[in-house]
Amino acid sequence: MHVDPNEPKGDGADLKRIEAAVRVILDAVGEDPNREGLLETPARVARMYAEMFAGLKVDPGRHLAKVFTEDYDEIVLVRDISFCSMCEHHLLPFTGKAHIAYLPDGKVVGLSKLARVVEEVARRPQVQERMTQTVADLIETRLSARGVAVVVESTHSCMTMRGIRKPGSLCMTSAMRGAFRDDPATRAEVLGLINR
Ligand SMILES: Nc1nc2c(ncn2[C@@H]2O[C@H](COP(=O)(O)OP(=O)(O)OP(=O)(O)O)[C@@H](O)[C@H]2O)c(=O)[nH]1
Numbered sequence: 133m134h135v136d137p138n139e140p141k142g143d144g145a146d147l148k149r150i151e152a153a154v155r156v157i158l159d160a161v162g163e164d165p166n167r168e169g170l171l172e173t174p175a176r177v178a179r180m181y182a183e184m185f186a187g188l189k190v191d192p193g194r195h196l197a198k199v200f201t202e203d204y205d206e207i208v209l210v211r212d213i214s215f216c217s218m219c220e221h222h223l224l225p226f227t228g229k230a231h232i233a234y235l236p237d238g239k240v241v242g243l244s245k246l247a248r249v250v251e252e253v254a255r256r257p258q259v260q261e262r263m264t265q266t267v268a269d270l271i272e273t274r275l276s277a278r279g280v281a282v283v284v285e286s287t288h289s290c291m292t293m294r295g296i297r298k299p300g301s302l303c304m305t306s307a308m309r310g311a312f313r314d315d316p317a318t319r320a321e322v323l324g325l326i327n328r
């Protein structure tokens with residue numbers, strides 16, 4: 133099969149089919165997809181969806197494969213990891229911050245890798261609850277952590293721009309595993325650090 137090296141890469145997404153669908157949508161809302169300002173729009177939107185959904189084709193857990201043996205068994209917390217995901221109900225963005233803490237069991241991971249996991253898990257159509265749990269599951273299983281706490285706070289465009297239209301509303305979700313779930317003092321400690 134001939135592959136044009138200049139053809140935009142869709143990271144697994146079918147750009148041509150997305151383009152065709154966007155043309156249909158423009159037409160259906162009463163626009164003229166052939167007017168000058170909209171000519172390139174279907175291709176732009178196709179690239180945008182490929183980027184926003186790039187996390188569908190990858191295993192975000194691969195970032196947790198490289199670990200460092202470290203004699204440290206207290207909380208590791210990376211706070212304020214910004215992300216942009218897509219609500220699967222309206223295909224509108226929800227954006228905010230994720231906070232990730234874990235209790236290592238003899239091995240720690242590079243701090244940036246926690247942000248890489250969030251970044252990739254975010255790039256899927258989903259609900260915030262599932263995103264929160266997916267991140268927690270990956271860290272718990274790949275690091276065999278004694279505890280994992282994931283707190284996500286975000287603004288859903290589908291609640292601010294349309295529908296109920298409540299700008300400023302914030303949705304918070306959390307997934308607590310291991311000691312953070314079972315031990316109230318450990319849970320209180322991590323929530324104190326996240327909320328500080
Ligand atoms: N639980 C949850 N709900 C979400 C998330 N993102 C969007 N929603 C909600 O999904 C729901 C979809 O409700 P529907 O009644 O099927 O759709 P709708 O008529 O567009 O709903 P409205 O937004 O109330 O106008 C809405 O209440 C959204 O606020 C999310 O991450 N988690």
Ligand SMILES: [Zn+2]
Pocket residue numbers: 219220221222223224288290291
């Ligand atoms: Zn929505």
